[in-house]
Amino acid sequence: MKIAAKLLAGTILALVAVAPSAAQDLPGKNLKIAAVLKTLANPYWAATQQGIEAKAKEIGATVTVQAGTDESSIDEQTNIVQTMVGQDYNCFIVAPISNSNLIQPLVTAAQKKIPIVAGDAFDDAALQAANVKLATYVTVRHTDAGKAVAEEMVKRLGGTGKVALIGGLAAHPASIQRLDGFRSGAGGLEIVQEQAADWDREKALNAADAILRAHPDLKGFYVANDGMALGVQQAVTNAGLTGKVLVFGTDAIDDALTSIEAGQLTGTAAQFPFLMGGLEVEACLAASQGATLDAVTVAPQALITSENVAAAKASSPQPFFEYESPIAKLIK
């Protein structure tokens, strides 16, 4: 037991992180931000974390970023927020794994009028029932991503052809909105099949394999995230159809950009999680200064194909185009 206690104490002490010291005379020097994201095992949220930390450093704020172990660690994430609400943070950035799991622990923060910035969707009805108000929700319009891909496909295919859609989890709002966006811009394209592959690369590969057999004249796929898109591309490559069947993904993760450069994946609808993390920190600063933010802060996105992939990679993790933060002008 004594050994156990010593080992325990040693382990904990060894793991204690050294707190960074706050810079002087920067606008955010009194800001102490708690950020709880979905899971850092997902590159998207890892990039968000980098963006949050970079912006916090720039404005002189301190920030602690925590996250669940994986995309299903719902109650673990709830416990993390509960623990952090009990500390002296004066702004929360939260990306809930389910759209309601963080509401209950955030009630205390809301009562203390601590600004809460959302990095992913909350259930509006549950927010209202619990009397929790968000400072703003930083997001992209997912429908725009799908629509941009559809328009590019229409252009490349000359307006007609059979295409298939691969979504994430059946009821996931981002997946639904991306595919809806695609349909709205699809024009004369014929959507022959739509399949949910649960954000899983292998499931997407198997689904694409079956679809290619069922529709030998298929011209393209739109896939709701890049992990799955790479699985679909693998199926297309296996069938010897690279270049003949277009594959578009969503998110612009590094592997996808590499695949585009290698002439495999056709393109991807990019979001800029690094930039969104920065926007979330700016939202914290503006809200803590008393500014009123829009309910939704729309972040930029862009379509990346072989034509601009080099520029996109060079400027990563920042966007490869000029972007003016709508929040920056609210900060004193």
Add this chain to the structure above:
Amino acid sequence: MTKPDSQTGEANVAAPPVSGQLARFARSSKLLDWAIVLALLAVMVVGGIASPHFLTVANITSILVASSILIVVAIGQTFIIITAGIDLSVGSLVQVSSVMIGVAVTYKLGVPAGILMAILMGTLFGVLNGVVVSKGKISDFIATLGMLSIASGTALVLSNGRPVSVISPLLTSLASGSIGPFPNIALLAATVAIIGHIVLFHTQFGTHLFAIGGNHEGSRNLGLKVGRIKVAAFAISGLLAGIAGIMLTARIGSAEPATGSSYLLNSIAASVLGGTSLFGGRGTILGPVIGALVLMALLNLMTLLGVGVFYQPIVTGSVVIIFAIAYRFQK
């Protein structure tokens, strides 16, 4: 933990002869009986020194709330482990019970009906576990591993893989209400613990559970209805998983088909930390309760200190293994 009121089975695996002062010391003293209590104190002291927030009322309340669900599942698990069994299906039973509330909301039956359905579903799966084990004469390990898959599949089928938001004043008061300084959800866990203690130590059924775990064949020869007692133990584990499913739904505000998996490992861990012997015949209720508190206090402390979540399972696993080894020296 061999508390004065705990009962020791005949067939406990005797600690092998160990050389070394530490082992002799551990065996000759009652230190190990209190190991988990000392561990909780150690975590409190280390935590108090490492973080000024750790020993605040708000944070201790957080730990109690976060531990409540695990405590309930771990008590169910302990009932099974005392009979020298194991219930690998608990996490899935929590999941499928939670989903029943979602089903009740989807079909507009109301949340109270859903709560009843959750309890029934958990108990039903528990009984099924017990029947498969006792009538099918296969090991608990395989029976409940199969049930893990069946229950989690059932949860996906019933929910269609979709989470359902559950907004109910009843569940909100369970999740965030309190009586005096004590959160309701922790009071529910405490109630379960007290009833569990009474059933285990002050009923004939409890005595039979220890007897089966201590000496399976001997109990049968004495005329105990081993099969029925096992079914009842699994029914209790299932019932408590059902209650945990309700608590989880209240806490996260929705019925989720893809959560609850962490309760399998953590319930066994809390039970083992609390001194329940995996060979059966020995255990308490208080031990696993404190075991669960230690696990959650450690996670809480690591969160306070900003230790990345990826390190947390490593620490949890190490603590469990260290304790399991330490308990080998128990008399």
